[in-house]
Structures are given as structure tokens and as C-alpha cells.
Amino acid sequence: xxxxxxxxxxxxxxxxxxxxxxxxxxxxxxxxxxxxxxxxxxxxxxxxxxxxxxxxxxxxxxxxxxxxxxxxxxxxxxxxxxxxxxxxxxxxxxxxxxxxxxxxxxxxxxxxxxxxxxxxxxxxxxxxxxxxxxxxxxxxxxxxxxxxxxxxxxxxxxxxxxxxxxxxxxxxxxxxxxxxxxxxxxxxxxxxxxxxxxxxxxxxxxxxxxxxxxxxxxxxxxxxxxxxxxxxxxxxxxxxxxxxxxxxxxxxxxxxxxxxxxxxxxxxxxxxxxxxxxxxxxxxxxxxxxxxxxxxxxxxxxxxxxxxxxxxxxxxxxxxxxxxxxxxxx
Amino acid sequence: xxxxxxxxxxxxxxxxxxxxxxxxxxxxxxxxxxxxxxxxxxxxxxxxxxxxxxxxxxxxxxxxxxxxxxxxxxxxxxxxxxxxxxxxxxxxxxxxxxxxxxxxxxxxxxxxxxxxxxxxxxxxxxxxxxxxxxxxxxxxxxxxxxxxxxxxxxxxxxxxxxxxxxxxxxxxxxxxxxxxxxxxxxxxxxxxxxxxxxxxxxxxxxxxxxxxxxxxxxxxxxxxxxxxxxxxxxxxxxxxxxxxxxxxxxxxxxxxxxxxxxxxxxxxxxxxxxxxxxxxxxxxxxxxxxxxxxxxxxxxxxxxxxxxxxxxxxxxxxxxxxxxxxxxxxxxxxxxxxxxxxxxxxxxxxxxxxxxxxxxxxxxxxxxxxxxxxxxxxxxxxxxxxxxxxxxxxxxxxxxxxxxxxxxxxxxxxxxxxxxxxxxxxxxxxxxxxxxxxxxxxxxxxxxxxxxxxxxxxxxxxxxxxxxxxxxxxxxxxxxxxxxxxxxxxxxxxxxxxxxxxxxxxxxxxxxxxxxxxxxxxxxxxxxxxxxxxxxxxxx
Numbered sequence: 091x092x093x094x095x096x097x098x099x100x101x102x103x104x105x106x107x108x109x110x111x112x113x114x115x116x117x118x119x120x121x122x123x124x125x126x127x128x129x130x131x132x133x134x135x136x137x138x139x140x141x142x143x144x145x146x147x148x149x150x151x152x153x154x155x156x157x158x159x160x161x162x163x164x165x166x167x168x169x170x171x172x173x174x175x176x177x178x179x180x181x182x183x184x185x186x187x188x189x190x191x192x193x194x195x196x197x198x199x200x201x202x203x204x205x206x207x208x209x210x211x212x213x214x215x216x217x218x219x220x221x222x223x224x225x226x227x228x229x230x231x232x233x234x235x236x237x238x239x240x241x242x243x244x245x246x247x248x249x250x251x252x253x254x255x256x257x258x259x260x261x262x263x264x265x266x267x268x269x270x271x272x273x274x275x276x277x278x279x280x281x282x283x284x285x286x287x288x289x290x291x292x293x294x295x296x297x298x299x300x301x302x303x304x305x306x307x308x309x310x311x312x313x314x315x316x317x318x319x320x321x322x323x324x325x326x327x328x329x330x331x332x333x334x335x336x337x338x339x340x341x342x343x344x345x346x347x348x349x350x351x352x353x354x355x356x357x358x359x360x361x362x363x364x365x366x367x368x369x370x371x372x373x374x375x376x377x378x379x380x381x382x383x384x385x386x387x388x389x390x391x392x393x394x395x396x397x398x399x400x401x402x403x404x405x406x407x408x409x410x411x412x413x414x415x416x417x418x419x420x
Numbered sequence: 421x422x423x424x425x426x427x428x429x430x431x432x433x434x435x436x437x438x439x440x441x442x443x444x445x446x447x448x449x450x451x452x453x454x455x456x457x458x459x460x461x462x463x464x465x466x467x468x469x470x471x472x473x474x475x476x477x478x479x480x481x482x483x484x485x486x487x488x489x490x491x492x493x494x495x496x497x498x499x500x501x502x503x504x505x506x507x508x509x510x511x512x513x514x515x516x517x518x519x520x521x522x523x524x525x526x527x528x529x530x531x532x533x534x535x536x537x538x539x540x541x542x543x544x545x546x547x548x549x550x551x552x553x554x555x556x557x558x559x560x561x562x563x564x565x566x567x568x569x570x571x572x573x574x575x576x577x578x579x580x581x582x583x584x585x586x587x588x589x590x591x592x593x594x595x596x597x598x599x600x601x602x603x604x605x606x607x608x609x610x611x612x613x614x615x616x617x618x619x620x621x622x623x624x625x626x627x628x629x630x631x632x633x634x635x636x637x638x639x640x641x642x643x644x645x646x647x648x649x650x651x652x653x654x655x656x657x658x659x660x661x662x663x664x665x666x667x668x669x670x671x672x673x674x675x676x677x678x679x680x681x682x683x684x685x686x687x688x689x690x691x692x693x694x695x696x697x698x699x700x701x702x703x704x705x706x707x708x709x710x711x712x713x714x715x716x717x718x719x720x721x722x723x724x725x726x727x728x729x730x731x732x733x734x735x736x737x738x739x740x741x742x743x744x745x746x747x748x749x750x751x752x753x754x755x756x757x758x759x760x761x762x763x764x765x766x767x768x769x770x771x772x773x774x775x776x777x778x779x780x781x782x783x784x785x786x787x788x789x790x791x792x793x794x795x796x797x798x799x800x801x802x803x804x805x806x807x808x809x810x811x812x813x814x815x816x817x818x819x820x821x822x823x824x825x826x827x828x829x830x831x832x833x834x835x836x837x838x839x840x841x842x843x844x845x846x847x848x849x850x851x852x853x854x855x856x857x858x859x860x861x862x863x864x865x866x867x868x869x870x871x872x873x874x875x876x877x878x879x880x881x882x883x884x885x886x887x888x889x890x891x892x893x894x895x896x897x898x899x900x901x902x903x904x905x906x907x908x909x910x911x912x913x914x915x916x917x918x919x920x921x922x923x924x925x926x927x928x929x930x931x932x933x934x935x936x937x938x939x940x941x942x943x944x945x946x947x948x949x950x951x952x953x954x955x956x957x958x959x960x
Binding site: 102103104105106107110158203204207211214222223224225226227228229230232233237240241243244245247248251252255256259292293296299300302303304306307308311314318339341342345346348349350351352353354355356359360361362364365368369372 | 847858869906914
């Protein structure tokens with residue numbers, strides 16, 4: 091009996107629900123898919139140009155104050171009135187998930203950094219003793235400019251790093267295709283932020299970088315398979331080979347997107363205000379990143395004049411271990 | 421091959437055991453953990469956003485450092501030319517960059533150059549590395565003009581010294597007893613980062629900022645006996661004297677000797693007290709050398725006035741009634757008790773070499789921190805729960821293996837963070853949650869590969885072997901690219917990005933490790949336990 095139970099536990103079978111027989115004609119229809127991506131990218135560009143990103147305090151300087159009404163639900167309209175009567179310029183007031191909480195945003199004062207801190211204190215004083223100050227951020231003009239430039243540099247540096255790494259591990263065509271797909275993902279996510287007017291702050295930049303890592307991760311899995319199949323099927327035309335590779339890895343791509351999506355969804359639903367922008371960027375980014383890995387990155391290889399000789403000829407000697415040899419034999 | 425040699429198995433299990441045990445202290449109170457034996461005396465530090473606290477980023481005005489250095493230098497050149505009997509046609513500061521000495525006679529040039537060169541010193545940092553970089557450089561501009569000014573490395577060393585002495589002063593002002601766990605460090609070229617955990621009371625925080633607002637350089641000057649400030653403004657000037665503005669407490673502007681009689685670093689004690697009229701006052705004591713100087717000065721100048729100057733403004737300018745030999749004094753000047761207390765703290769801690777400017781401030785209340793922790797916990801538990809359910813559903817027994825691997829993975833991240841002293845922030849929790857999502861990816865890759873091999877009619881055991889083997893390069897490639905993004909974030913990011921980058925990068929390393937040791941080891945045990953079964957079926 092006991093043994094039976096043990097074997098049952100050990101042989102507990104998972105459900106293979108993915109339709110593995112799927113052979114989507116992706117490369118054949120690449121012009122449509124890449125066309126869709128172009129349209130999305132152009133719309134994003136237009137949105138960013140027309141509306142601009144709603145830069146957070148991190149990037150443009152200013153103050154944020156999160157308050158909690160000690161006596162009960164906060165009257166946002168009244169709070170707005172009080173805040174704007176404090177004489178420190180226009181204050182944005184926004185209610186939060188908890189009915190007792192509210193967020194106040196103050197733009198950079200005309201007097202510059204020196205005026206910012208006293209103005210923030212003046213505002214707090216004007217709110218009265220009824221409010222508990224839960225969070226207060228004051229960021230000066232110099233620091234915010236530095237944060238913006240270091241954020242941009244972090245994105246650029248990671249793109250270049252990824253480009254170089256892929257160039258070493260694959261061919262330049264792969265590296266360029268992956269990075270183009272990556273820029274596409276980051277760009278469209280930014281467009282989404284411009285459209286929805288969500289605050290674009292440091293945590294969103296962190297999300298974009300993670301998204302870059304995640305999306306290229308997906309792409310690399312497909313590329314790895316293309317390289318492997320090139321050695322395996324010597325006669326197969328390139329378009330068919332790319333199609334086969336995308337379809338073979340499709341289950342993994344979709345399942346992983348699913349697990350990451352689930353994890354980030356929990357963060358989006360249960361996380362606090364601070365983490366909201368981050369979670370949204372990741373949530374949207376997983377979807378767009380999966381799209382680009384399947385429908386954009388690999389088909390792009392068709393445009394870059396990739397040949398089998400380049401890949402198999404050079405990497406046979408370069409990769410060590412059994413994988414390449416086994417692949418070549420089969 | 422799936423087989424693990426015995427020592428390899430032991431090594432893997434030991435690493436996992438340490439990784440898991442190391443995370444245990446983080447479940448308990450920080451205070452309690454401190455008394456535990458090594459390696460269990462370290463728990464993960466919570467970031468300010470989770471435990472509440474204040475964060476200030478201040479920059480030091482380096483122009484003031486340079487200006488003070490140059491005027492100091494000008495004084496030294498003046499003294500040296502005087503004692504060497506060099507006739508001066510002019511002495512001044514050019515472009516806020518160099519002290520320029522103009523000679524009357526070109527014959528003096530050799531002596532002047534020697535005198536100026538005597539001021540040049542090798543850099544401390546250069547002494548260590550054996551190079552001969554100096555702090556100052558002397559240049560002959562013509563037959564009669566010679567100048568001396570800081571070198572670029574000299575300026576940087578001066579800045580470094582200014583920052584370190586500011587950090588010490590800031591520490592003495594904010595935490596004189598050294599009991600608060602403050603973190604005060606240099607950041608970048610001219611910034612000081614101050615982190616005060618656990619403090620979110622606005623009154624306390626305003627008090628902290630208040631004591632840092634002034635450099636608190638208190639100097640003692642001789643008041644000009646005859647020229648008043650009004651005379652001076654009307655054109656009655658005398659070299660070496662200028663008008664110092666009043667602090668608007670008592671009296672008006674005064675004409676004072678520019679060079680202080682006693683400098684700003686000569687107090688040995690400063691305490692709040694009360695004068696005869698029961699008004700708040702500040703009692704101070706000079707250091708012995710300054711006490712002697714002041715004793716001599718006061719005994720020779722009874723009936724005349726001297727001025728106490730704080731940060732360039734005249735605090736008070738009393739008449740000397742008797743010689744003061746013991747170096748004790750008292751300042752009264754319409755203070756209230758709070759002002760006197762603040763001033764005493766500032767003076768006791770010594771002057772800041774240059775004013776500090778607040779660049780960024782962040783205060784997180786304890787209640788918000790607690791909410792963030794709760795939200796982080798809920799999100800992580802639910803996110804992890806969803807992923808666990810998914811893996812069980814999709815991969816059965818092997819799903820259990822991957823869950824064990826991911827659990828060890830998370831414990832290892834916590835352990836590493838405790839040992840490295842990295843703080844766990846809310847974005848850091850997001851990084852952990854994301855790692856859960858991405859760590860199973862390594863397993864999904866392997867298992868999907870196994871399924872594929874099964875579909876290609878491999879035997880279950882060889883399919884499992886091939887799955888692990890072939891997924892290896894893919895997993896390394898895929899994770900290394902994410903690691904590149906993580907490193908870029910860590911190197912260039914600040915604050916929230918850094919906390920996230922730490923957990924993400926550590927997560928990638930532990931993910932690759934656990935996918936190829938833990939998941940694989942469990943799979944090999946599974947295969948071994950089925951050795952005797954004739955026809956086995958992979959649970960896929």
C-alpha cells in the first residue's frame with residue numbers, strides 16, 4: 091500500500107495542455123506582423139511626441155506628500171481647496187486606494203531648489219494636524235536631472251551590453267534583430283505610459299530594464315533553437331527553419347510568459363502605490379515582449395541576409411560541449 | 421548525464437542547506453538575532469521604505485571650499501613676503517583660481533619663488549602611490565608676476581577632505597551619542613547621503629535639518645576702534661577691515677578686522693545656559709592656545725570692543741570689561757532656549773567646512789512602511805501560490821521538483837542579501853517576485869524540452885537526460901542577457917532601482933544554480949528510484 095502511494099506521488103502526471111502540433115505560418119506572414127509592430131511603434135512615437143511622458147517627481151523635481159486623515163475618510167475636494175489655498179502654487183491632489191489616504195503633488199517652485207523645501211513645509215503646515223504625513227519626497231532640480239540622465243544611460247548601457255553579448259554568442263544578424271525587437275518593446279511600453287498618463291518614474295525605468303532582459307531572454311531561446319536546427323536540418327530553407335524553431339519553442343514561450351504574468355499580476359493587484367507603475371510596465375511589457383519574440387525578432391532575421399554557412403561554419407568550432415556535436419550528428 | 425557523483429551530491433546539498441538556514445534569522449527580530457552564533461547572527465536589513473525613516477541627500481558647496489583655501493593661501497603669501505622682505509606691487513586672487521603676486525623689483529623673483537614653493541606639498545594619495553603630484557603649483561607669469569594655485573588633483577583632495585570632515589561633523593550634530601543607526605556616507609563627488617532609519621516624526625526630522633542648515637563657524641574679531649559702519653560706507657576705509665552685517669539681534673553692522681583673532685575651530689566646549697537676568701545664553705570655553713591669545717588680547721584692550729561672528733554675521737560686539745584669562749565666556753543675544761540649544765550642538769560639533777545644500781529628501785512614515793511590508797507579503801504569497809499551482813498542474817511530480825528548487829532559490833537570495841548587508845526594499849520584493857516567475861522559466865525550458873524529446877520517441881530516461889543537457893546553453897544565454905540589464909541597473913541606477921537590481925541579479929545567479937543542481941538532482945533521484953521498474957513513464 092505504502093509503496094503504491096509513493097509511486098503515485100512520484101508519478102503524479104502534469105497536464106500537457108499546449109497544442110504542440112501547432113505550425114503557425116509566421117515567416118510567410120511576417121510582413122503583416124512586422125507591419126502591425128510598425129504601426130504600434132509609430133502610434134507610440136506620435137503619443138510620446140504629442141502628449142509627452144508624465145514624468146514623475148524623480149525626473150523633473152518637486153515634492154510628493156502622502157497623507158492619511160486621522161479621523162476618517164478624506165474629503166478630496168476639500169483637501170484640494172486647502173492645499174491650493176496654501177499659497178505655494180497649484181497642487182495636484184489624488185485619492186488613493188484607502189479612503190483615508192491622499193497624495194499631493196507639488197511642482198518645482200519658481201524659486202528653484204532653495205524654495206522647494208520651505209514651500210513643502212508650508213503646504214504641510216497648511217494641511218493642519220488632522221493629517222498624518224505618511225511619505226514625503228522632495229527632489230531638487232539638480233538631482234532629478236541626474237536621475238533622468240542616469241536612467242537613460244542605464245537603458246542604453248544594457249542595450250549595448252546585450253547587443254555585444256549576442257553578437258559574440260551568435261551572429262550580428264541575431265544581435266541586431268534581438269535589439270530591434272527590444273527597442274520596439276521599450277518604445278511601445280513608453281507609448282502606453284504616454285497614452286494612459288501614468289506617472290513615469292524611476293521604478294518604471296527599472297521595469298523597462300527588466301522587461302528588456304525578459305524580452306531578450308525569450309528571443310534568445312528562439313534564436314538558440316534556430317541555430318540548433320540549422321545544424322540539424324541541412325537542407326531546409328531558412329524561412330521554414332525559422333518557422334519550425336518558433337513553433338517548437340512556442341509552448342515554452344507562452345508558458346513562461348504565463349508564469350511571469352501571474353507573478354506580476356499579483357504585484358499589480360496587491361502592491362502599494364509605489365510599485366504600481368512598475369507592475370503595470372511589467373504586465374504590459376510581458377505581453378508586448380512575448381509578441382515581439384514570436385512575431386518580430388525571428389522573422390526579422392529574414393531581412394538581414396542570414397545564411398546557414400555563417401552560423402554553422404563558425405560556431406561548430408566555437409561552442410564547446412556536447413550540444414553542437416550532437417546537433418551536427420543528428 | 422544525469423548521474424551525480426557522491427561528493428557532488430554532498431556539495432550541492434550542503435550549499436542548499438546553508439542557503440536555506442542562512443535565511444532563517446531574517447524571520448526573527450533583528451535584535452534577537454544579533455546574539456545568535458555565526459552564521460546565524462545576520463538578518464536581512466529592511467530599506468527605509470519598509471521600516472520607515474528619513475533620507476537626505478546633501479551637496480557641499482565646493483566653491484566655498486576653494487574660496488576659503490585661496491584666501492588662506494593669500495594670507496600665507498602675504499606673511500611670507502613680509503618676513504622675507506619682498507616688496508609687493510600687488511597681491512590678489514585671479515579668476516577665483518590663483519593667488520597672484522606682483523613684485524616691485526624683478527631681483528626678488530628668486531626669493532619669491534622659493535617662498536611660494538615652500539607652500540607646495542605632495543598629495544597624501546600621491547605619497548602612497550609613489551608619484552610626485554602636488555597640491556599646488558607655482559607659475560612665473562612674467563619677470564615680476566608669479567602665481568600659485570591648486571592643481572586639479574589637489575582640488576579633488578581638498579574636496580575629499582572637506583567631505584570627510586563634513587561627514588564627521590554631520591554625525592556629531594545628528595547623533596552625538598552614536599546610538600542611532602545612522603548611515604552617513606559620501607556619494608559621488610560632492611554629496612553626502614544621510615539615512616536615519618526608524619525616524620519619521622516630522623518635528624524630529626525638521627530638527628535634524630535645522631542643525632545642518634548653517635556651517636556654524638564662530639570667529640572672534642577685533643572691532644575697529646574709531647571707524648563705524650556708517651563711516652566705512654561713506655568712504656572712510658582702512659585696509660584689512662570691512663563691514664560685517666549684523667544678525668539683527670542686537671546692535672548694528674560693525675567694522676571688523678577681516679582676519680579673525682580666534683578661528684572657528686577653537687572652542688572646546690559650548691553649552692546652553694542662562695545669564696544673570698535669567699535669559700538664555702551660550703556658555704563656551706576656548707581651547708588652551710586660543711585661551712592664551714584671548715587672555716593677552718583682553719588684558720591689553722580693556723574698554724575696547726571685540727565681535728563674535730557666526731557664519732559671517734555679527735552675533736554680538738561687547739566691550740571688554742576685564743581680562744579674561746580662563747578662556748570661559750558667555751554670549752547673550754536675545755536667544756530663546758531652542759536657538760541656544762541648537763547653536764550649542766552646532767558649535768560643539770565643530771564648523772562645517774562649507775555650507776550644505778539639501779538636494780533630495782525623503783521621509784517614510786512607519787505606518788506606510790508596515791503597509792508596504794504587508795502588501796509585499798500578500799503579493800509575494802499570492803504570486804508564488806499562482807505559480808506553484810500552475811507548475812503542479814502543468815508538470816506534476818517534476819513541477820514539485822521545480823517548486824522545491826525555486827523555494828531554495830528564494831531562501832538563497834535572502835541569505836546572500838543578509839550576508840552582503842544589502843537592504844531589502846519594496847522594489848526589491850518586486851524583484852524577488854519576478855525571480856519566482858522567471859526562475860520557473862528555467863524549469864519550463866527543461867521540461868518542455870523533455871516533452872519534445874518524448875514526442876520524438878526518446879525513452880523517458882534519455883528524454884530527461886537530453887532535456888537537461890540541451891536546455892543548458894539556452895538557460896545560460898537567456899539568463900546572462902537579463903543579468904546584463906541587472907548590472908546596468910545596479911551601476912547606473914540609484915535608490916529604488918538599486919534595491920531592485922540587487923535582488924534581480926542575485927535571483928538570476930541563484931536561478932541558474934538551482935536549475936542545474938537542485939532540479940537536476942531531484943530528477944536524477946527520480947530516475948534512480950525507477951531503475952527497477954521495467955516500463956517507466958515520464959510524468960509529463
